[in-house]
Amino acid sequence: MKIAVVGATGLVGSEILKVLEERNFPVTELLPVASERSVGKEVTFKGKQYKVVGFEDAIKAKPAIAIFSAGGGTSLALAPKFAEAGITVIDNSSAWRMDPTKKLIVPEINADTLTESDKIIANPNCSTIQMVLVLNPLHKKYGVKRVVVSTYQSVTGTGKAAVDQLFAERSGDHDAPKVYPHPIDLNVLPHIDVFLDNGYTKEEMKMTNETKKILGDNTVAVTATTVRIPTMGGHSEAVNIELASAFDLDEVRQLLAESEGVVVQDDPKNAVYPMPLTAHGKDDTFVGRIRRDESQPNTLNLWIVADNLRKGAATNAVQIAEYLAKKELKEA
Numbered sequence: 001m002k003i004a005v006v007g008a009t010g011l012v013g014s015e016i017l018k019v020l021e022e023r024n025f026p027v028t029e030l031l032p033v034a035s036e037r038s039v040g041k042e043v044t045f046k047g048k049q050y051k052v053v054g055f056e057d058a059i060k061a062k063p064a065i066a067i068f069s070a071g072g073g074t075s076l077a078l079a080p081k082f083a084e085a086g087i088t089v090i091d092n093s094s095a096w097r098m099d100p101t102k103k104l105i106v107p108e109i110n111a112d113t114l115t116e117s118d119k120i121i122a123n124p125n126c127s128t129i130q131m132v133l134v135l136n137p138l139h140k141k142y143g144v145k146r147v148v149v150s151t152y153q154s155v156t157g158t159g160k161a162a163v164d165q166l167f168a169e170r171s172g173d174h175d176a177p178k179v180y181p182h183p184i185d186l187n188v189l190p191h192i193d194v195f196l197d198n199g200y201t202k203e204e205m206k207m208t209n210e211t212k213k214i215l216g217d218n219t220v221a222v223t224a225t226t227v228r229i230p231t232m233g234g235h236s237e238a239v240n241i242e243l244a245s246a247f248d249l250d251e252v253r254q255l256l257a258e259s260e261g262v263v264v265q266d267d268p269k270n271a272v273y274p275m276p277l278t279a280h281g282k283d284d285t286f287v288g289r290i291r292r293d294e295s296q297p298n299t300l301n302l303w304i305v306a307d308n309l310r311k312g313a314a315t316n317a318v319q320i321a322e323y324l325a326k327k328e329l330k331e332a
């Protein structure tokens, strides 16, 4: 299958190439695509060098699928052009996620809603994906009433410039360019994406709104505080979940252990719990510290970690592409 990766030179773009290679996606021709600035640069895929091409050339080449990771503006402007040419777009930006005409897909949860007429498919926000993977089986079995989540997010979620800021500060170079409004090394920023009029950040509202859309249930209440921390391997989340009915803790552990894409790491007495260091480079979502909230009935506390560049972005997008390929839901 001919496949384009739009934004191939960015952090997520490089991860998409890695995941396509690792999962042995049947790529017959790869088109790395980027803005004029990067055209002519080379990327490596399966040991071969590929030259980056521009957007117009990519459309002319008519790949079956284009995985976009080039920011919301590029997506808004270009995804419809790719789609009009019959190319199915899987988009990592926030541009289309809440558009009621577009589907927001986490394959383990709702890939079966996709049809051949879905030409722009939205990949959810990284911090949402890992949380809904855990919420979905709980919602089906017990009903999720309300979620209170606090995140601890990796600098890789911001991009390469943020990783550079962290390492520059760590090496004592405090004059290096900054992408955050404050130092990130030895610090914690309760600020991800822009602030909105309601006092929340856009990242926080993504967690609220995208969760309802993916679970297909507007009654699930979600309130979030999203926080950037100086780590790299993945996003972590402390999640408090109020359920509609009573549960047994062992049953919850069993249910999550049997859920596709979820791995339970829950032996705190032996210091076994999910961490960004151990989730890094993995495609699964890890959950631990599963315990009863003793302050109110039918409520759980747990801790979720996933590599935000993998399941939070590249892996989820490639899994959507795998589903389209398996079901033959694309044109070329």
Ligand code: 2RA
Residues within 6 Å of the ligand: 125, 126, 127, 153, 154, 156, 157, 158, 192, 193, 203, 308
């Ligand atoms: C972040 N959620 O971590 C974003 C990336 N999409 O900043």
